Amino acid sequence: AQSVTQPDIHITVSEGASLELRCNYSYGATPYLFWYVQSPGQGLQLLLKYFSGDTLVQGIKGFEAEFKRSQSSFNLRKPSVHWSDAAEYFCAVGAGNAGNMLTFGGGTRLMVKP
Amino acid sequence: DAGVTQSPTHLIKTRGQQVTLRCSPKSGHDTVSWYQQALGQGPQFIFQYYEEEERQRGNFPDRFSGHQFPNYSSELNVNALLLGDSALYLCASSLWGEQYFGPGTRLTVT
Numbered sequence: 001a002q003s004v005t006q007p008d009i010h011i012t013v014s015e016g017a018s019l020e021l022r023c024n025y026s027y028g029a030t031p032y033l034f035w036y037v038q039s040p041g042q043g044l045q046l047l048l049k050y051f052s053g054d055t056l057v058q059g060i061k062g063f064e065a066e067f068k069r070s071q072s073s074f075n076l077r078k079p080s081v082h083w084s085d086a087a088e089y090f091c092a093v094g095a096g097n098a099g100n101m102l103t104f105g106g107g108t109r110l111m112v113k114p
Numbered sequence: 115d116a117g118v119t120q121s122p123t124h125l126i127k128t129r130g131q132q133v134t135l136r137c138s139p140k141s142g143h144d145t146v147s148w149y150q151q152a153l154g155q156g157p158q159f160i161f162q163y164y165e166e167e168e169r170q171r172g173n174f175p176d177r178f179s180g181h182q183f184p185n186y187s188s189e190l191n192v193n194a195l196l197l198g199d200s201a202l203y204l205c206a207s208s209l210w211g212e213q214y215f216g217p218g219t220r221l222t223v224t
Contacts, residue, residue, distance in 0.1 A: 104156030
């Protein structure tokens with residue numbers, strides 16, 4: 001069975017500082033990997049996705065993520081955080097066709113200090 | 115393009131009652147998935163509909179059922195509501211590839 005672990009429940013960074021959110025997955029084959037962001041009371045917005053190919057993927061809002069098969073990780077990074085990045089971030093893994101069921105991690109709540 | 119829409123936005127039900135939530139997919143999308151997000155947790159997959167059939171199902175009891183219409187819109191029905199069914203219910207649509215999520219329906223069971 002597939003699973004996703006986000007080890008950090010809460011992270012606080014200063015505005016302008018760099019950010020890395022961790023994600024570890026368990027899946028028997030090549031995974032489809034996603035990062036979503038959720039603002040309070042809102043649905044999920046896709047930040048970026050990895051299906052195959054280049055292991056460093058670029059997303060919206062200046063985010064990027066790197067797929068490391070040897071570590072079963074797909075960490076999300078941003079070089080300089082803005083106050084508007086404060087939100088909940090979810091890593092997810094999908095099986096087979098990327099439109100199939102997604103398994104989400106528990107999320108990381110990001111707070112940004114001025 | 116209106117994106118994925120869900121109705122209602124919020125609703126409050128009593129234990130034992132039944133509820134129906136609705137979802138209209140993004141234009142051109144033929145697959146609809148439903149997720150339950152309890153407070154402070156990540157979304158959990160309930161089931162997915164394609165061509166008016168349930169294609170995949172997560173670990174949810176039979177009290178949770180669904181339907182997809184010829185225009186690809188979908189309903190989620192929950193019978194015999196329990197307090198633990200209180201959550202944000204998210205609908206996602208897809209054609210091929212990534213899933214696009216709606217804003218969700220907040221269900222409170224009292």
